[in-house]
Amino acid sequence: MVKLRGTGLSAVNYPTGMNLGGDPSQALIHATTSGSFVVSLSATDLGQGLRTVIGQIAAEALGVGMDDVVIDTADTDTGPHDMGTFASRATHRVGNAVIAAAQEAREALLDVAEDELEAARSDLEFDGQGNILVRGAPDRSMKIADIAAAAQFKYGRTIAGRGVYMKPRSPVDPETGAMDPDSTEAHACTVAEVAVDTDTGEVTVLSIRSAYEVGRQINPALVKGQIVGGAWMGMSHALYETTQPYYPDPAYSPKDFSEYLMPGAYEMPKIECVVLEYPSSNGPYGVKGVGEMTANSPIPAIVNAIYHATGVRIDELPVTPELILRGLDARARAARLAETSTTPDS
Amino acid sequence: MGSKIVTFVLGGREVEVMVKPMTTLQAVLRYQLGYTAVKEGCRQGGCGSCTVLVEGEPVLACLLPAEDVAGQQVTTLESITPVDGLDPLQQAFLDASGFQCGYCTPGMIMVSKALLEHNPRPTREEILDALAGNICRCTGYEPIVAAVEGAAQAGAAPGAQRR
Ligand code: FES
Numbered sequence: 233m234v235k236l237r238g239t240g241l242s243a244v245n246y247p248t249g250m251n252l253g254g255d256p257s258q259a260l261i262h263a264t265t266s267g268s269f270v271v272s273l274s275a276t277d278l279g280q281g282l283r284t285v286i287g288q289i290a291a292e293a294l295g296v297g298m299d300d301v302v303i304d305t306a307d308t309d310t311g312p313h314d315m316g317t318f319a320s321r322a323t324h325r326v327g328n329a330v331i332a333a334a335q336e337a338r339e340a341l342l343d344v345a346e347d348e349l350e351a352a353r354s355d356l357e358f359d360g361q362g363n364i365l366v367r368g369a370p371d372r373s374m375k376i377a378d379i380a381a382a383a384q385f386k387y388g389r390t391i392a393g394r395g396v397y398m399k400p401r402s403p404v405d406p407e408t409g410a411m412d413p414d415s416t417e418a419h420a421c422t423v424a425e426v427a428v429d430t431d432t433g434e435v436t437v438l439s440i441r442s443a444y445e446v447g448r449q450i451n452p453a454l455v456k457g458q459i460v461g462g463a464w465m466g467m468s469h470a471l472y473e474t475t476q477p478y479y480p481d482p483a484y485s486p487k488d489f490s491e492y493l494m495p496g497a498y499e500m501p502k503i504e505c506v507v508l509e510y511p512s513s514n515g516p517y518g519v520k521g522v523g524e525m526t527a528n529s530p531i532p533a534i535v536n537a538i539y540h541a542t543g544v545r546i547d548e549l550p551v552t553p554e555l556i557l558r559g560l561d562a563r564a565r566a567a568r569l570a571e572t573s574t575t576p577d578s
Numbered sequence: 579m580g581s582k583i584v585t586f587v588l589g590g591r592e593v594e595v596m597v598k599p600m601t602t603l604q605a606v607l608r609y610q611l612g613y614t615a616v617k618e619g620c621r622q623g624g625c626g627s628c629t630v631l632v633e634g635e636p637v638l639a640c641l642l643p644a645e646d647v648a649g650q651q652v653t654t655l656e657s658i659t660p661v662d663g664l665d666p667l668q669q670a671f672l673d674a675s676g677f678q679c680g681y682c683t684p685g686m687i688m689v690s691k692a693l694l695e696h697n698p699r700p701t702r703e704e705i706l707d708a709l710a711g712n713i714c715r716c717t718g719y720e721p722i723v724a725a726v727e728g729a730a731q732a733g734a735a736p737g738a739q740r741r
């Protein structure tokens with residue numbers, strides 16, 4: 233048995249959002265009587281942490297603490313319009329919409345604060361900690377929660393804001409095919425190391441090391457979670473997941489979830505990443521999308537590493553042991569042929 | 579065959595349920611008793627999301643007829659969650675960001691709980707071994723392994739904590 237080792241590289245430019253017939257996200261914010269803010273969205277948190285990052289963005293934009301923000305997502309019957317959570321677009325689109333909605337809600341707060349604090353609007357400022365202050369008069373400040381309560385009980389007003397972020401449809405130039413499909417692009421480079429067993433065709437991924445440039449990170453722990461989880465997903469796409477039989481007999485194909493192959497904790501390689509931040513010009517606080525790309529960059533890196541290890545170039549996924557053994561056989565045959573055809577001449 | 583009454587101990591309290599033959603423990607816990615931490619990922623023993631402890635041992639509740647736990651101790655994630663706060667193992671999962679969508683989390687925590695009860699200082703290999711039957715679609719496992727390691731270091735094993 234020989235184990236061949238190889239290293240492969242991939243580089244990815246990844247779009248944030250896509251060119252639909254226009255790509256909008258909307259957000260609605262309102263203050264409750266207790267002074268917390270409800271952010272209503274139709275975008276979905278798939279587990280990537282949208283509610284957390286949108287909570288951070290809403291708190292920052294409203295000038296309140298995260299505990300005072302409730303993110304209400306994913307009821308498309310009752311929520312404001314959203315195209316959905318896909319194309320690594322949600323933090324970018326929804327975040328921008330939430331900032332816009334928060335700005336409108338802040339204006340509504342200032343309307344009430346002017347009266348409550350008897351101060352000119354131009355003298356009012358948010359301290360970012362849940363209060364509105366009168367500039368130069370530290371003793372004259374009010375909790376935002378109290379302003380919201382006063383708005384509702386004393387003035388009969390709402391504290392609310394509407395926000396939308398819309399990437400307009402980009403028409404395709406009929407001459408050149410040019411269009412503007414995305415809002416910004418994140419970047420990644422991944423290096424994978426593999427060992428290939430030439431008897432069984434099995435591939436062991438030894439390490440996946442990546443550099444990701446993702447714009448401004450709203451939540452570094454969640455970014456890292458995407459990268460590490462994405463590395464697993466990419467490896468799973470590259471080597472495991474298929475409904476085809478591994479060997480010609482269909483009896484060996486997975487028939488249900490319990491037989492559908494995915495790597496488990498045991499198969500996980502060493503995963504390392506560094507994150508670079510070059511803020512985008514149009515994302516909330518400079519965000520770019522870091523979702524799907526994390527599952528994409530490991531795939532070509534692993535396939536290239538297999539090529540480096542074995543000389544077998546594979547162009548379909550997943551790279552099953554069968555494909556590798558067939559590739560090794562083909563190479564051996566070609567080598568024998570080359571030998572027999574050159575021997576008589578030499 | 580008709581339904582019958584099955585009595586078992588769930589999180590220290592005796593419960594009595596009426597079940598049809600071959601109703602799984604998973605279905606009873608989740609749908610009859612409302613213990614929604616007991617997930618139903620595959621219903622065929624392939625994912626581990628339905629893991630609960632029976633007499634302290636991790637068991638796939640989707641494969642176990644509820645009648646089989648008559649008279650036994652059943653522990654779910656709900657049972658180990660203190661009224662005020664979190665079990666140290668839950669805290670360790672939080673600290674290590676050991677979940678994303680959370681679907682696998684109750685099963686992961688229950689197998690880890692059993693592991694640490696038996697073996698308070700597991701090696702990395704032993705942790706991987708314990709988690710081998712549980713699938714996570716999101717995290718890439720490393721954060722989960724880190725959570726269990728963290729809990730072991732913090733002494734999340736019995737004796738070391740209030741019960
Ligand atoms: S639901 Fe029981 S193992 Fe998947």
Ligand code: FES
Nearest residue numbers: 678682714715716
């Ligand atoms: S956190 Fe989503 S399946 Fe594990």
